[in-house]
Amino acid sequence: MQEVLLIDRPQQAIPLLKPLRLRILRRMAAPTTCPELAEHFNLTPQKIYYHVKELEKAGLVNRVGERRVRGAVEGHYQAAARTYWLSPQLVGQIGRKEQAADQASLRYLLSLAEEFHSDIGRLGMQSEAGAGAPSLGLDAQIHLPDSSRRAEFLADVRALFQGLAEKYGREDGPPGGPGETFRMVLAAYPRATPEKAP
Numbered sequence: 001m002q003e004v005l006l007i008d009r010p011q012q013a014i015p016l017l018k019p020l021r022l023r024i025l026r027r028m029a030a031p032t033t034c035p036e037l038a039e040h041f042n043l044t045p046q047k048i049y050y051h052v053k054e055l056e057k058a059g060l061v062n063r064v065g066e067r068r069v070r071g072a073v074e075g076h077y078q079a080a081a082r083t084y085w086l087s088p089q090l091v092g093q094i095g096r097k098e099q100a101a102d103q104a105s106l107r108y109l110l111s112l113a114e115e116f117h118s119d120i121g122r123l124g125m126q127s128e129a130g131a132g133a134p135s136l137g138l139d140a141q142i143h144l145p146d147s148s149r150r151a152e153f154l155a156d157v158r159a160l161f162q163g164l165a166e167k168y169g170r171e172d173g174p175p176g177g178p179g180e181t182f183r184m185v186l187a188a189y190p191r192a193t194p195e196k197a198p
Contacts, residue, residue, distance in 0.1 A: 028061060062078055
């Protein structure tokens with residue numbers, strides 16, 4: 001069983017749209033059989049078998065063993081991962097790609113968030129043993145008392161980001177030499193005001 005499975009194909013995501021399959025998947029952290037699942041969910045083994053086979057076809061469940069019971073072969077199935085990470089690219093975006101070119105637009109921010117989400121999902125899949133990956137997360141809340149300081153704040157952010165890019169950045173594309181290449185994403189957006197309880 002792997003730590004994280006990134007679901008980035010519709011064929012993998014579609015079987016999860018049925019709530020019963022999600023519940024079945026949650027019960028499969030350890031190897032189990034269809035009759036055992038059927039007893040737990042109070043359903044017929046045939047119905048459970050159908051759903052387990054659909055999950056197996058999608059690569060979400062693995063057959064990990066079998067045994068003979070009264071002349072029949074009974075399979076043991078287990079979830080393929082402890083955590084399933086649904087790629088936001090499955091949902092896709094409505095609108096033209098040209099609209100994402102504006103770095104100050106929310107659409108561009110959504111596009112960055114999708115890439116970030118997928119990258120983190122893949123990193124999780126690579127660190128199967130839970131050793132993690134060299135990464136850093138920073139978060140700050142900035143308050144501008146009025147909109148007149150927005151341009152000054154933006155200039156400061158650009159100068160800081162550009163300084164880091166010039167000092168540590170590379171212009172030759174994907175990593176090819178020694179060392180490590182990291183992606184740094186910076187985003188700023190208005191904090192939504194939480195709704196007050198009535």
